[in-house]
Amino acid sequence: MRAYLAIFGARFRALLQYRAAAMAGLVTQVFWGFVRVMIFTAFYASTDAPQPMTLAEVITYIWLTQALLRLLPWQPDTDVEQLIPDGNVAYELMRPLDVYGLWFARAVALRSAPMLLRCLPMLLPAYLWFGMGLPASPAAAVVFLVSVLGAIVLSAAITTLLSVSMLVTISGRGIHVLSISVINLMSGAIVPLSLLPDWSQPVLTLLPFRGLLDTPFRIYLGHLPLDAAAGAIAHQFLWALGLMLLGRMLLQRALRHVVVQGG
Amino acid sequence: MAQIIVENLRKRFIVAKRRKGMLGALAGVVHREHRVVEALAGVGFTVEAGELVGYIGPNGAGKSTTVKVLSGILVPDEGRCEVQGRVPWLERIEHVAHIGVVFGQRTQLWWDLPVVESFDLLRDIYRVEQKDHARRLEQLVAALDIGGILDTPVRQLSLGQRMRCDVVAALLHGPRLLFLDEPTIGLDAPAKLAVREFIRELNREHGTTVILTTHDMDDIEALCSRVVVIDRGRIFCDGSLDALRARVGVERRLTLELESDASLEIEGARIVEREGPRVVLAFDPERISPAALIARITEQHPVRDLLVENPPIEEIVARLYDDAREETS
Amino acid sequence: MFEHLRLYTRYFAVSVRSQLQYRASVLMTMIGHLLVTGFEFFGMWALFDRFGQLRGWSLAEVALLYGMANIAFAFAEAAGRGFKIFGKMVRNGDFDRILLRPRGTAFQVGAQHFELVRLGRLLQGLAVLGYAVVELDLIVSAPRVALLGSAIVGGACIFTGLFVVQATVAFWTVESLELFATVTYGGVETAQYPMAIYRDGFRNFFTYVIPLAFVNYVPALAVLDRPESFGPQWLAWMSPLFGVAFLWLCLQGWRVGVRHYRSTGS
Numbered sequence: 001m002r003a004y005l006a007i008f009g010a011r012f013r014a015l016l017q018y019r020a021a022a023m024a025g026l027v028t029q030v031f032w033g034f035v036r037v038m039i040f041t042a043f044y045a046s047t048d049a050p051q052p053m054t055l056a057e058v059i060t061y062i063w064l065t066q067a068l069l070r071l072l073p074w075q076p077d078t079d080v081e082q083l084i085p086d087g088n089v090a091y092e093l094m095r096p097l098d099v100y101g102l103w104f105a106r107a108v109a110l111r112s113a114p115m116l117l118r119c120l121p122m123l124l125p126a127y128l129w130f131g132m133g134l135p136a137s138p139a140a141a142v143v144f145l146v147s148v149l150g151a152i153v154l155s156a157a158i159t160t161l162l163s164v165s166m167l168v169t170i171s172g173r174g175i176h177v178l179s180i181s182v183i184n185l186m187s188g189a190i191v192p193l194s195l196l197p198d199w200s201q202p203v204l205t206l207l208p209f210r211g212l213l214d215t216p217f218r219i220y221l222g223h224l225p226l227d228a229a230a231g232a233i234a235h236q237f238l239w240a241l242g243l244m245l246l247g248r249m250l251l252q253r254a255l256r257h258v259v260v261q262g263g
Numbered sequence: 264m265a266q267i268i269v270e271n272l273r274k275r276f277i278v279a280k281r282r283k284g285m286l287g288a289l290a291g292v293v294h295r296e297h298r299v300v301e302a303l304a305g306v307g308f309t310v311e312a313g314e315l316v317g318y319i320g321p322n323g324a325g326k327s328t329t330v331k332v333l334s335g336i337l338v339p340d341e342g343r344c345e346v347q348g349r350v351p352w353l354e355r356i357e358h359v360a361h362i363g364v365v366f367g368q369r370t371q372l373w374w375d376l377p378v379v380e381s382f383d384l385l386r387d388i389y390r391v392e393q394k395d396h397a398r399r400l401e402q403l404v405a406a407l408d409i410g411g412i413l414d415t416p417v418r419q420l421s422l423g424q425r426m427r428c429d430v431v432a433a434l435l436h437g438p439r440l441l442f443l444d445e446p447t448i449g450l451d452a453p454a455k456l457a458v459r460e461f462i463r464e465l466n467r468e469h470g471t472t473v474i475l476t477t478h479d480m481d482d483i484e485a486l487c488s489r490v491v492v493i494d495r496g497r498i499f500c501d502g503s504l505d506a507l508r509a510r511v512g513v514e515r516r517l518t519l520e521l522e523s524d525a526s527l528e529i530e531g532a533r534i535v536e537r538e539g540p541r542v543v544l545a546f547d548p549e550r551i552s553p554a555a556l557i558a559r560i561t562e563q564h565p566v567r568d569l570l571v572e573n574p575p576i577e578e579i580v581a582r583l584y585d586d587a588r589e590e591t592s
Numbered sequence: 593m594f595e596h597l598r599l600y601t602r603y604f605a606v607s608v609r610s611q612l613q614y615r616a617s618v619l620m621t622m623i624g625h626l627l628v629t630g631f632e633f634f635g636m637w638a639l640f641d642r643f644g645q646l647r648g649w650s651l652a653e654v655a656l657l658y659g660m661a662n663i664a665f666a667f668a669e670a671a672g673r674g675f676k677i678f679g680k681m682v683r684n685g686d687f688d689r690i691l692l693r694p695r696g697t698a699f700q701v702g703a704q705h706f707e708l709v710r711l712g713r714l715l716q717g718l719a720v721l722g723y724a725v726v727e728l729d730l731i732v733s734a735p736r737v738a739l740l741g742s743a744i745v746g747g748a749c750i751f752t753g754l755f756v757v758q759a760t761v762a763f764w765t766v767e768s769l770e771l772f773a774t775v776t777y778g779g780v781e782t783a784q785y786p787m788a789i790y791r792d793g794f795r796n797f798f799t800y801v802i803p804l805a806f807v808n809y810v811p812a813l814a815v816l817d818r819p820e821s822f823g824p825q826w827l828a829w830m831s832p833l834f835g836v837a838f839l840w841l842c843l844q845g846w847r848v849g850v851r852h853y854r855s856t857g858s
Contacts, residue, residue, distance in 0.1 A: 028774040034794070035782055042789035043643045051642070177624030181631040190635040197641055276857060331857065336691045338855045352854065360694035371689050375610040384606060387599050388693055 136222025367445030625712025659721025664747025749835030
């Protein structure tokens, strides 16, 4: 266990170095946030009908999205991506660690460090000047944090599964372009899930992606009372577990194949 | 008029200093310290059409900077430079249309394409007439023996094959002046010989001027009648290889295979290497002739085999660089 | 001029043939890009489904803007990809080779790569545009088609100019600043919606600094016969002019970058 923590720690610290990129990324995300806020403001001004979320809540949701955007599992781990053309997969097998655990630990770092670098500088101005609201209650804030942890774990599981898929398929590229759009839509990054049509809600509730952003955000906004929140968090961790087991199984099969072929 | 005229070329680079440690890195964000590197401190020489010149110097001496200025990539701070009647950096497009450049370590060919397609593309880029292109291509392909690999994608070529193709690529538009930067690096012996032979022919038969920048002293020895040595941004030495040898010192080498391991002490010669029965001696031919030295040795020690030669050019050049350092410091 | 076009066609053929070696991957990725933008449009559709209209604009009308913006951007993305990979070239020293060839640097960098997979966005843009035309019962008259075409040309020029600016930064810093992705991808997202909904400062930036409004919003107003006016009617036809002028400005910036590179030696 200590070894995995060490791997996580090392990668985490390495990723924290990318401060300049984080700052530049901040400007981008403030821009995006503003565009979205303006678009939604215009939409809300176009009708008097009541909506599942108020405009103020949508604005908070938008800024929370920008703050946590980096935890989304858009791409497999680039280190893994490089293993294949470099032919270094065999080296991974030689480490005295469970390969899946190794990749997972790295993925957790990958999905938490860049996000953490940006979220505070993002949230402070958002709250002070851009119209973001506070959590619905102190309890909501605490549960929110737990849920963010769940989101990170879930994201790491998805990332690792994507990384494994690189070994399994020949042309991984197409899948990844697809994965970005699916994840963006179904996590709530494009439109808050509550605002999507009613007929899509069952699918969205079932799939894991809502656990990445929508679940923590609804907890923050107070839309999920404690028992429902517990259920949602369980949903996050269950999916994470399921995807981890799936990823682990696929990886073991793929590695056996690699060894047989001689790397 | 000389083909290349260089006078008092100066170029300085401002390099940011890296600070150490975390505090240094943070401080570095706010305030960067700089130091000035004088890459060229008044370089001057001329080259006539048809010469085959070696341009050598220790690492960081200013070789590639000079070549970059001559090829038009880099703009110098001061000085005069004319190549084939043009100022390279002022008339870039006109200038580069009439020179060829081969970088030993980077290919200019398109990685995924068959070699011949790179050649076709270059023909269009350089606006070469179809029949000129066809003629030149045929000659170059034959001379460098790449007929069999014309349809092979560049990424599948061996280093030697790729190098030969790069040389062809650089000459397709018929330049009268060719810059070669480390053209034989990483090549095996037959490939090296092939490339060297080709360059020699090119210079002798077609009168193409060649400027050769390299660390491979065998190339220099095999090809260059004239060698220009640069160190720390200044021309240290400019003349024939023999003149270079003379300048550095006229020691010659005598390699002996003795019958025994017996110790050897000969007046007028010093031992450079000793390994069992094999001895390498250095001597000054002005003081004692090779024949006399051999006689002196064989008087006392039975000799199985011997060889007289000049010191390896690497040593001459290394000595040269040391002298240059002493002089400029 | 034509000679350059001929050479560009050669570069194009080379680039495309090289990519077609991996046909399956290209196809999959193209479908992927098609679907990506498809998902984005679904988001927009869902909002109209819920809210009915956007400050007096219907989904079909916004779809017109959306289609135009994405088609223009797709062309710029595909053709301007050379500028995207330019940063790596500078770091590798490959730009020296560009300087050693007797052709303009921007031309060489731009022509070196035409990324096929970006045409996935083109297909999606065409689909959305088609939907808009059908839904709005727009008569496909010659002037209308010409207006749309000229707007797309102008838009492609502006987005290409932005890619050039993004690449020019690489002459100074090693990190190709993510900052510029803001303006390129942010620009196309902004253009998908009517300029009227944006705040003044924001709108002015995308009208007078980067003339996106002139190559997308203004021509769309004319095509849709909408009551809003943004100056005289003939302004709608000026898109290519705005586009080319902006691109020309960006290329001047590029030349400054090249000059810097040639005096500092990378």
